[in-house]
Amino acid sequence: MTKSWSYKKAGVDIRSIKSSHSEISKLLDSTLSLRNGRIGEVIAGSGHYAGVIKLRKTIILLSY
Numbered sequence: 001m002t003k004s005w006s007y008k009k010a011g012v013d014i015r016s017i018k019s020s021h022s023e024i025s026k027l028l029d030s031t032l033s034l035r036n037g038r039i040g041e042v043i044a045g046s047g048h049y050a051g052v053i054k055l056r057k058t059i060i061l062l063s064y
Contacts, residue, residue: 035053039055039056040053040054040055041053041054042054043059049063050062051063
């Protein structure tokens, strides 16, 4: 018999994590307009692993 595992059984509250991510994203997005028209202007908002900015005429993907 195979045991069934899940995030919930491991104690991970996915609903809470998604809610936290949403709130953090709202905070980050509220700061993005500060770079509009400047070097480092944000082209694509915050994501899980990457962001896109514009440096003069070059668009750069930043990932971690």
